[in-house]
Amino acid sequence: xxxxxxxxxxxxxxxxxxxxxxxxxxxxxxxxxxxxxxxxxxxxxxxxxxxxxxxxxxxxxxxxxxxxxxxxxxxxxxxxxxxxxxxxxxxxxxxxxxxxxxxxxxxxxxxxxxxxxxxxxxxxxxxxxxxxxxxxxxxxxxxxxxxxxxxxxxxxxxxxxxxxxxxxxxxxxxxxxxxxxxxxxxxxxxxxxxxxxxxxxxxxxxxxxxxxxxxxxxxxxxxxxxxxxxxxxxxxxxxxxxxxxxxxxxx
Numbered sequence: 001x002x003x004x005x006x007x008x009x010x011x012x013x014x015x016x017x018x019x020x021x022x023x024x025x026x027x028x029x030x031x032x033x034x035x036x037x038x039x040x041x042x043x044x045x046x047x048x049x050x051x052x053x054x055x056x057x058x059x060x061x062x063x064x065x066x067x068x069x070x071x072x073x074x075x076x077x078x079x080x081x082x083x084x085x086x087x088x089x090x091x092x093x094x095x096x097x098x099x100x101x102x103x104x105x106x107x108x109x110x111x112x113x114x115x116x117x118x119x120x121x122x123x124x125x126x127x128x129x130x131x132x133x134x135x136x137x138x139x140x141x142x143x144x145x146x147x148x149x150x151x152x153x154x155x156x157x158x159x160x161x162x163x164x165x166x167x168x169x170x171x172x173x174x175x176x177x178x179x180x181x182x183x184x185x186x187x188x189x190x191x192x193x194x195x196x197x198x199x200x201x202x203x204x205x206x207x208x209x210x211x212x213x214x215x216x217x218x219x220x221x222x223x224x225x226x227x228x229x230x231x232x233x234x235x236x237x238x239x240x241x242x243x244x245x246x247x248x249x250x251x
Contacts, residue, residue: 022060025050027114030071034120037128038068072125072136075118076108080140088147094155095212098172101148102207105176109183109200119180145169156219168218172211179203 028050032041043064047054061067073079083104087097108115125133148169149161158165179186179194186193193199 018056018060021050021052021056025052025057025060025067026070026074029067030075030114030117030121033068033071034117034124037124038064038130038132039128043067068130069132069135071121072118072132073140075111075114077111080143084143084147088150090150090154094151094215095208097151098211098215099204099208101151101172102176102211103204105173106179106200106204106207109179109194109203110197115180116183119183145173148173152215152218155215156222164218164222168214171214175207175210 025046029041029046032046032049035041043057044054046067047057057064057067061070083101086104087100089097092100108118122136125136149165152165152168152172153159153161156165183194193203
């Protein structure tokens, strides 16, 4: 297993005239890492494709591992902490919290091809894992999942999340995640579903409704499980009468 370790970002900031060069390196690396993976993609190849000196990678990203880490968290925009802050307020009604959750989840789809490349990179990372995937889980997945679990617990009146709450949280977030994984399939089956920003906003609205339906179904299941089973007293069945046999008196 290849294990890149990203160093801390350089203390010096990029020159004002280097913003475009840094962006070009980042998106070129995203495409090449998605196509070839971390181990098979060299910094020299990235620099050549981006039209920059190889030293620019060290200047802006530290080294190859730092550049690889940046391709995971920068192109999608925002951060997991931003997402969590949107809907972790305990005073926020469940319906509004799930609406904010779904809006935030699908918003990156509006970035088109960039998001496709990000998903290819994530899929390749799962096939050819480095240490980056574990870092992604801790930084960008666990926080939103736990915040969503908290929303569901409050709605269901559960003090401590059990397996069913986590199962429901994964199912709810999966509603949005499947759109990222299945973009090519959606384009083949029904291109209009992802063709514009408005169509993606419609997805957010519908997924919010689907998530609420799943939550209410789980609430109903729990209520039915907790309800006492009514018993109707039964009268013991009477024994069948024994037929009388006549005895003939002997003469």
